[in-house]
Amino acid sequence: MNPRVAAIEPSLIRAIAAKKKPGSIDLGLGEPTLLPQQRFIDAAARWAAEHGVKYTVNAGDLGLRERIAAHYAYPGMSDARNVCVTTGSQEAVYVAIKTLLDPAKDELLIADPSFPAYAKMAQLEGVAYRHVHMRADEDFRYDADAILDAVDRATRVIVIASPANPTGRVLHDAGARRLAEGLLARGGPPVWVLQDEIYRELTYVDDPGYVAQYYPHTVVANSLSKSNALTGMRIGWLLAPDGAIEALNKTHSYVTSTASAFGQRVAYEIFGEPGALKEQSAWYREQLARVIAALDASGLRYVPVDGAFYACVKLPRGHDSLAAAMELVENRGVVAIPGRIFGDSLEGWLRLSWVAPIEDFEEGLRRIAAF
Amino acid sequence: MNPRVAAIEPSLIRAIAAKKKPGSIDLGLGEPTLLPQQRFIDAAARWAAEHGVKYTVNAGDLGLRERIAAHYAYPGMSDARNVCVTTGSQEAVYVAIKTLLDPAKDELLIADPSFPAYAKMAQLEGVAYRHVHMRADEDFRYDADAILDAVDRATRVIVIASPANPTGRVLHDAGARRLAEGLLARGGPPVWVLQDEIYRELTYVDDPGYVAQYYPHTVVANSLSKSNALTGMRIGWLLAPDGAIEALNKTHSYVTSTASAFGQRVAYEIFGEPGALKEQSAWYREQLARVIAALDASGLRYVPVDGAFYACVKLPRGHDSLAAAMELVENRGVVAIPGRIFGDSLEGWLRLSWVAPIEDFEEGLRRIAAF
Numbered sequence: 001m002n003p004r005v006a007a008i009e010p011s012l013i014r015a016i017a018a019k020k021k022p023g024s025i026d027l028g029l030g031e032p033t034l035l036p037q038q039r040f041i042d043a044a045a046r047w048a049a050e051h052g053v054k055y056t057v058n059a060g061d062l063g064l065r066e067r068i069a070a071h072y073a074y075p076g077m078s079d080a081r082n083v084c085v086t087t088g089s090q091e092a093v094y095v096a097i098k099t100l101l102d103p104a105k106d107e108l109l110i111a112d113p114s115f116p117a118y119a120k121m122a123q124l125e126g127v128a129y130r131h132v133h134m135r136a137d138e139d140f141r142y143d144a145d146a147i148l149d150a151v152d153r154a155t156r157v158i159v160i161a162s163p164a165n166p167t168g169r170v171l172h173d174a175g176a177r178r179l180a181e182g183l184l185a186r187g188g189p190p191v192w193v194l195q196d197e198i199y200r201e202l203t204y205v206d207d208p209g210y211v212a213q214y215y216p217h218t219v220v221a222n223s224l225s226k227s228n229a230l231t232g233m234r235i236g237w238l239l240a241p242d243g244a245i246e247a248l249n250k251t252h253s254y255v256t257s258t259a260s261a262f263g264q265r266v267a268y269e270i271f272g273e274p275g276a277l278k279e280q281s282a283w284y285r286e287q288l289a290r291v292i293a294a295l296d297a298s299g300l301r302y303v304p305v306d307g308a309f310y311a312c313v314k315l316p317r318g319h320d321s322l323a324a325a326m327e328l329v330e331n332r333g334v335v336a337i338p339g340r341i342f343g344d345s346l347e348g349w350l351r352l353s354w355v356a357p358i359e360d361f362e363e364g365l366r367r368i369a370a371f
Numbered sequence: 372m373n374p375r376v377a378a379i380e381p382s383l384i385r386a387i388a389a390k391k392k393p394g395s396i397d398l399g400l401g402e403p404t405l406l407p408q409q410r411f412i413d414a415a416a417r418w419a420a421e422h423g424v425k426y427t428v429n430a431g432d433l434g435l436r437e438r439i440a441a442h443y444a445y446p447g448m449s450d451a452r453n454v455c456v457t458t459g460s461q462e463a464v465y466v467a468i469k470t471l472l473d474p475a476k477d478e479l480l481i482a483d484p485s486f487p488a489y490a491k492m493a494q495l496e497g498v499a500y501r502h503v504h505m506r507a508d509e510d511f512r513y514d515a516d517a518i519l520d521a522v523d524r525a526t527r528v529i530v531i532a533s534p535a536n537p538t539g540r541v542l543h544d545a546g547a548r549r550l551a552e553g554l555l556a557r558g559g560p561p562v563w564v565l566q567d568e569i570y571r572e573l574t575y576v577d578d579p580g581y582v583a584q585y586y587p588h589t590v591v592a593n594s595l596s597k598s599n600a601l602t603g604m605r606i607g608w609l610l611a612p613d614g615a616i617e618a619l620n621k622t623h624s625y626v627t628s629t630a631s632a633f634g635q636r637v638a639y640e641i642f643g644e645p646g647a648l649k650e651q652s653a654w655y656r657e658q659l660a661r662v663i664a665a666l667d668a669s670g671l672r673y674v675p676v677d678g679a680f681y682a683c684v685k686l687p688r689g690h691d692s693l694a695a696a697m698e699l700v701e702n703r704g705v706v707a708i709p710g711r712i713f714g715d716s717l718e719g720w721l722r723l724s725w726v727a728p729i730e731d732f733e734e735g736l737r738r739i740a741a742f
Contacts (some may be wrong), residue, residue: 001470001471001472001473001615001618002469002470002471002472002473002474002618002622003473003475005469005470005618005621005622006618008621008625010621011624030426031425031426034423035420035423036419036423036424038419038420041416041419041420041424041633042416042420044416045412045413045415045416048407048409048412049406049409049412049413052405052406052407052600052603053407053412053600053601053602053603053604054402054602054603055401055402055602055603056603087458087462087605087627087628087630087631088627088628088629090625090626090627090628091458091626091627091628094625094626094627098373098376099372099373099376100372100373101372101373102372102373102374103373104374117625120625121625124622124625229423229424230424231424231425231426231632232423232424232425232426232427232629232631232632232633233424233631233632233633234458234627234628234629234630234631234632244372247372247373247376247377250376250379250381251373251376251495253382254379254461254465254488254491254492254495255461255462255465255626255627256458256459256461256462256465256605256626256627257458257459257461257462257605258459258603258605259458259605260458260603260604260605260631260633260634261602261603261604261605262412262603262604262631262633262634263631263633263634
């Protein structure tokens with residue numbers, strides 16, 4: 001067997017979820033509780049009745065790729081050929097890490113706190129990786145200069161999620177410009193930026209930054225999972241410039257061949273209706289106002305929520321986040337995710353998702369504050 | 372970039388398909404022309420309206436896995452925990468090759484002629500591979516002893532597709548028993564058999580062999596693509612015994628996270644209706660009778676069709692299969708796939724698929740015979 005598979009530790013999130021008791025308040029969820037827009041699923045079912053559900057080309061249905069490319073209209077990647085449709089953003093990120101990095105010599109730099117899959121994918125590929133930690137005393141804001149300072153000669157890809165899971169922080173426009181400027185000023189082979197935009201439609205600041213606007217060596221990963229409550233539809237995509245997209249498509253073609261043609265048709269309908277990607281965003285904005293009120297009332301320290309649907313709260317000094325999460329799930333009827341899962345910099349914090357009904361979030365927060 | 376990605380040559384099948392002219396007869400298709408059973412898609416759409424389309428657990432929906440495991444009821448892998456639902460059989464095979472082989476020392480043995488993706492996946496993973504050629508003078512029948520003789524100390528996985536793409540040959544029950552017996556008699560660490568059963572429901576012999584019935588170190592890959600005309604639904608699965616399935620699930624969880632929940636629901640409905648997997652098989656049996664009549668009338672030598680929906684025909688001695696396929700697509704209005712794509716042993720042959728209307732197959736065959 002492949003020793004790299006064996007070496008990957010099992011998911012702590014799953015270990016905690018497995019301890020959840022009936023009636024517990026689940027603030028561990030990583031997916032929307034809203035229902036998806038059924039009209040798009042019904043339209044795809046009608047389409048299937050007429051056309052069947054056949055292979056698309058490996059990169060994905062041309063019409064869908066045209067719509068995706070035109071929607072984002074990033075410089076140098078606004079043509080259908082710059083899009084690779086994937087099995088969710090998970091495959092998108094996996095294919096990018098596998099393709100853009102040479103395991104023999106390249107290194108992945110991960111802006112932390114971060115979604116643990118980035119590091120685990122690198123492990124699986126035998127790719128070296130390093131974390132650059134955003135600072136707790138700056139509420140984990142993305143610091144472009146800190147990221148630039150961490151780039152070394154082996155660094156070939158920087159992965160940055162904005163809005164971020166777990167912190168909910170957003171790379172601001174000025175930060176995206178600074179990152180682009182700093183990377184362009186470097187000599188030598190390009191350092192790629194892989195921006196994970198999966199929470200893009202759930203952004204609550206006015207000046208979010210998209211590195212692809214400013215920097216030609218950017219690859220973007222995204223999906224319908226969070227924006228359209230379609231986590232289970234498994235439709236994501238990569239956007240990449242000429243020179244990179246061909247290799248990404250090749251890897252994708254051997255890993256999964258193509259994404260679901262049915263899911264692609266759902267996506268085609270969504271991208272064809274102006275506003276459909278943002279239709280559910282209003283719910284999150286309304287929920288956020290109540291979440292902030294509850295956080296303020298709790299007296300707990302929390303990270304400003306720029307985007308996504310998480311709130312990170314600080315445990316009292318000296319508390320271990322895993323022990324706290326275990327105590328909460330076993331004895332207090334609350335599922336919360338320990339910060340250490342997202343890197344050392346978030347140890348001492350808990351990640352709470354707020355997709356559950358607001359009363360549940362408030363009650364969960366009361367129990368955490370009491371604990 | 373990853374040099375292993377760059378090293379993989381582009382698909383010749385696609386190069387030929389790109390030359391197809393309007394009005395050409397396409398005998399290159401690798402997917403059914405039938406429409407899928409719409410009732411299952413509609414049932415899944417109704418289910419989505421009620422339940423949304425959420426993440427399933429990484430291995431796949433428990434109810435679906437129970438049905439799949441019970442349906443095949445292979446010894447040692449008849450429990451839901453022995454199933455990993457994947458994005459088509461492509462991801463299933465990819466995950467198996469990636470997980471079961473240590474790139475540092477193990478070798479994949481491929482029973483040829485074979486689907487080219489097996490070797491390309493091994494290349495992508497940096498895994499050594501070798502081909503064992505079935506013999507043209509035996510019409511490429513699967514020879515278990517030849518396969519056993521080719522196993523050496525480094526061989527850790529043997530991949531065998533039955534029914535085979537491209538030859539349509541089936542490993543017979545006696546061959547499966549012989550393979551199991553031979554591998555069990557070996558000392559040392561086990562050699563895994565990866566049996567690709569994607570054409571299982573399109574089998575036209577009475578004694579097909581399934582290695583999993585006789586040999587505990589077997590992993591099975593399959594999907595709904597061919598049996599149910601659902602190539603674009605991207606639902607496949609791996610069946611594997613305890614001790615292997617956990618590692619396969621782990622790899623799968625990082626590559627794609629989960630298969631489409633919508634597609635899984637379609638599969639759940641199909642596995643819940645007795646006979647639904649075989650409902651389209653009758654069409655292929657009827658088509659095959661006409662295909663054989665046309666082949667006999669053509670005077671061309673062809674490989675006996677035990678299964679799948681291909682017929683391999685022999686070119687006159689000295690003809691290069693790629694040159695012949697290029698001539699046919701460019702000047703004779705017929706798309707056929709050159710045998711060399713499937714390994715050296717099939718050089719000098721063409722693979723013709725017979726999913727098109729029988730008149731098209733007959734006309735295409737006439738043009739090939741004339742050429």
